Amino acid sequence: MRVTNSVLMALLTVVLVTSGCEFLDPARPTIQPDTEVFGNVLDVEETPDEPGVWIVRIRVAPPRALDKAESEQGREGPGAEKGLTAEIRVDADTVVLRDGMPARLGDFDPGTEVVSIPAQGTTRMIGEKTVLHNAEFFGDFGTFSKWRLPGLEIGEETVVDDVSSINTSGIEHSTVPLDGGRTLYFSSRYRRTTGGEMAGAARQGLETVEGHQYLAQRSFRTELGVDGWSFPELVSFPDLEGAIQATVSWVDPEETVCLVTVRSEEDEGSWAGRSQRQHRDQAWGPVEAIEGLGEGDSFDPVYLAGSRTKVLFVTTRQGANQSDLFLLNPSESTDAMSLEPRINTIGSEWGPRVGPDNELFFARGDRQLLFMGGMVQPVYLDWPHRVLFSEAAPTDDGRWVFLTITQLEAGEPDRDIWVSERREDGTLGFPVPVDGWRPDIG
Numbered sequence: 001m002r003v004t005n006s007v008l009m010a011l012l013t014v015v016l017v018t019s020g021c022e023f024l025d026p027a028r029p030t031i032q033p034d035t036e037v038f039g040n041v042l043d044v045e046e047t048p049d050e051p052g053v054w055i056v057r058i059r060v061a062p063p064r065a066l067d068k069a070e071s072e073q074g075r076e077g078p079g080a081e082k083g084l085t086a087e088i089r090v091d092a093d094t095v096v097l098r099d100g101m102p103a104r105l106g107d108f109d110p111g112t113e114v115v116s117i118p119a120q121g122t123t124r125m126i127g128e129k130t131v132l133h134n135a136e137f138f139g140d141f142g143t144f145s146k147w148r149l150p151g152l153e154i155g156e157e158t159v160v161d162d163v164s165s166i167n168t169s170g171i172e173h174s175t176v177p178l179d180g181g182r183t184l185y186f187s188s189r190y191r192r193t194t195g196g197e198m199a200g201a202a203r204q205g206l207e208t209v210e211g212h213q214y215l216a217q218r219s220f221r222t223e224l225g226v227d228g229w230s231f232p233e234l235v236s237f238p239d240l241e242g243a244i245q246a247t248v249s250w251v252d253p254e255e256t257v258c259l260v261t262v263r264s265e266e267d268e269g270s271w272a273g274r275s276q277r278q279h280r281d282q283a284w285g286p287v288e289a290i291e292g293l294g295e296g297d298s299f300d301p302v303y304l305a306g307s308r309t310k311v312l313f314v315t316t317r318q319g320a321n322q323s324d325l326f327l328l329n330p331s332e333s334t335d336a337m338s339l340e341p342r343i344n345t346i347g348s349e350w351g352p353r354v355g356p357d358n359e360l361f362f363a364r365g366d367r368q369l370l371f372m373g374g375m376v377q378p379v380y381l382d383w384p385h386r387v388l389f390s391e392a393a394p395t396d397d398g399r400w401v402f403l404t405i406t407q408l409e410a411g412e413p414d415r416d417i418w419v420s421e422r423r424e425d426g427t428l429g430f431p432v433p434v435d436g437w438r439p440d441i442g
Contacts, residue, residue, distance in 0.1 A: 031125075036144075038061065038115055039061050041109070056088040083129050085129060085131070086130065086133075090105060091385075094137070095385065096137075097143045102385065102387050115141055118133035122134040147408035147409065150194050167416040171188060171189045171415045174300070175402040175404075176393065177395045180396065180439060182223060183224075186220060187247040188200070193410055205234045219235040220233060221235055235248055237284050239286065259274055271298055272300075273287035273288050274287065274290055292328045297315050300350065300352060310328065310329050311336075325344060355394040359394075361392040381429070382427060389403045399421065400421060416433065418432060
């Protein structure tokens with residue numbers, strides 16, 4: 001077990017930082033380099049003049065696990081400067097995690113070992129004893145070490161994934177809910193962990209070729225019954241058995257038409273197609289490319305509500321490192337057009353899903369947004385802090401929204417499917433994991 005010098009230097013920067021100009025007012029905050037703050041919780045207090053903003057006081061100290069790792073390597077660990085404290089500002093835009101899951105600050109008892117990652121440019125020092133910053137991430141040290149310092153983990157249990165479940169230690173995301181959410185299409189693939197190992201259920205169709213950049217990705221279908229979800233069945237298409245990706249992003253209520261993203265080869269881009277069948281009990285027909293979307297740079301297609309011709313999709317045609325949302329309306333043009341500037345920006349827009357009133361859910365970067373009534377607005381869950389989620393997909397009746405929740409893990413983050421109730425005012429309740437969701441009880 002080895003702790004890198006950069007980690008120790010970052011820790012020492014916080015633990016041993018002192019002010020350098022004695023003639024300055026010691027109560028005047030001075031700018032400091034942004035770095036993680038490690039320590040133990042002293043107390044938590046909500047600011048009286050700013051509801052929803054908390055100040056967490058921390059006694060700055062190196063985590064016990066780092067001390068132990070250094071001791072095992074015959075080195076002396078970084079010591080804590082006596083009396084050095086930190087005041088961390090935590091608000092609704094801070095990701096707060098405990099045991100890897102969204103948490104409230106009341107979940108952190110005094111003495112809990114925590115880590116706070118500052119928002120850029122917010123670290124200050126008062127005198128020689130108090131570090132200040134606004135937190136971008138606040139969590140227990142166990143969560144942080146699993147995410148950023150996996151070498152500190154000891155005796156980690158082996159995960160045995162159940163192929164009959166929806167959520168696993170792999171990647172489950174990109175949902176298409178039908179029949180009020182009781183029928184669900186979702187995409188799945190393995191997840192890369194540290195050391196090049198793979199995590200996830202050994203589902204049919206996910207066999208990978210060693211050395212490939214892209215992992216095989218497929219869609220699966222399941223139904224919710226009185227005893228829970230049925231076994232997820234592979235959604236297969238003719239002549240695509242060897243494709244790297246064949247995933248569904250839209251299905252009609254009768255399950256006779258679907259839109260599909262296909263990536264056939266490692267060195268080829270993705271393309272969007274359409275498949276049909278006469279009845280839902282039959283096999284899906286061949287996937288035929290949708291004309292007008294472009295070849296090699298279109299994916300995640302969906303129809304607008306009530307239409308079978310207007311296709312909304314994601315493309316990278318405006319920049320290899322930037323994705324945008326385009327719309328093909330064959331009645332107006334044979335070429336797809338970029339959505340308006342309020343939606344497409346210099347950031348990356350992706351994950352489009354259309355609600356029953358043609359409201360558009362989409363992601364920009366790592367933020368979930370909604371375009372409705374001519375306005376783009378962020379989508380929040382009923383939680384005091386920011387939750388890492390994306391790919392919101394509403395049911396056809398608009399009552400429920402299926403989400404992809406991101407969990408910070410060693411290597412690639414884990415992504416799972418959760419379900420939230422959409423309230424009359426448009427807000428979303430706190431979600432539950434899809435495997436335990438029952439629409440009659442919420």
